[in-house]
Amino acid sequence: MSDISFYAILSNQQQFNPDFYNWNRVKVRYCDGSSFTGDVEEVDPTTNLHFRGARIFSAVMEELLAKGMKNAKNAILSGCSAGGLTTILHCDSFKALLPSRANVKCVPDAGYFVNVEDISGAHSFQEFYSEVVSIHGSAKNLPTSCTSKHNPALCFFPQYVASHISTPIFVVNSAYDWWQIGNIFVPSSADPSNSWHSCKLNLSNCSPDQLSKLQGFKSEFQRALSEVGDSPSKGMFIDSCYAHCQTETQETWFKSGSQLLANKTIAKAVGDWFYGRSPFHHIDCNFPCNPTCHNRVFQVKDYPGI
Structure with a gap:
């Protein structure tokens, strides 16, 4: 297993991470496939797979508390992509582990996956999440504030959970997240002719009609995001860059030339908040519209399936 380098929000250098370096x-490491919500006693006899992400999360927290986190004065739960979703789903339970006097907040990055129709009109990603929740036995570990009102599969989507989160939370996301565009809005199943291939590699290649549809996706994303609320304890940095995961990359977190929003x-x-x-x-x-964006440009040889 390779070592992990700590950059950006995890950097220990003040010039790269001024508020959290010390x-x-x-x-x-992400290892369970269900944003640490799985809890199935039986082991798959064919693959020998264990679906016990919730137990992993609990074990990690137990060890960290024993190592001194129980005395924390400040704490942040953060992660990107599936880790961002983990942050949202576990935000309140993480805060509950720490002293009531501690300043505990959550910063999910690129984890606000939205439940929207794809370009064919299907809810293909909702079907995928339904399978995840079923296979991993996740329902019992999803926020009860959501599962008491909705099908548990919907409670894997932040838009059905966000309004019930009481812990301060700051959402970092692109409104044109390349992972969501390629897997939720324009999955390969919805584009059998592959007419979106060039557009998904580089948004500058998109036709006017495709750009119009992407603006529609942004509008849907904003509607889903409104569930977070607008109180001072609920922050957000939602840029228009073609990006995915921006807090763990130095160029997009804090560096000369990093993308800006409201200067x-x-x-x-995040630090000010x-x-x-x-x-x-x-x-x-x-x-x-944003000239400071670091827009992702994919090469076909590197990402043939996008």
Whole structure:
């Protein structure tokens, strides 16, 4: 197993991570496929797979508390992509583990996956999440504030959980997240002719009609995001960059030339919000309006399936 380098929000260098460089930092490898919600006693006899992500999360937290986290004065639960979803689903339970006097907040990055129709009109990703919840036995570990009202499969989508989160939370996401566009909005099953291939490699290649549909996706994303709320304890940095995961990459977290929103980097916005210096709740204009963006451009040889 290779070593993990700590960059950006995990960096221990002040010039790259001015507000959190001197914190104790822990990176938990993602290993369960259900954002640490699985809990099935039986082992798959064919694959020998164990679906016990919730137990892994509990064991990690137990060890960290024993190592001193129980005395924390400040704490952040964060992660990107599936780790961002983990952050949302476990935000309140994480806070409950720590002293009531501690300043505990959550910063999910690229984890606000939305339940929207794909370009064919199907809810293909909802079907996928339904399978995940079923296989992993996740229902009992999803927020009861959601499962008491909705099918547990829906409670894997942040938009059905966000309004019930009481812990301060700061959502970092692109409104044109390339992973969501390629897997939720324009999955291969919805584009059998592969007419979106060039567009998904580079948004600059999109036709006017495709761009119009992407603006529609952004509108749907914003509607889903509204469930977070707009109180000062609920922050957000929603840029219009073609990106996915921006807090763990130095170029997009805090560096000369990092993308800006309201003249702030992600690091500055999160730091100001966490320490109560100023709230931050901004959603960018429509692509391609932000000249500071680091827009992802894929090469066919590297990502043939996008």
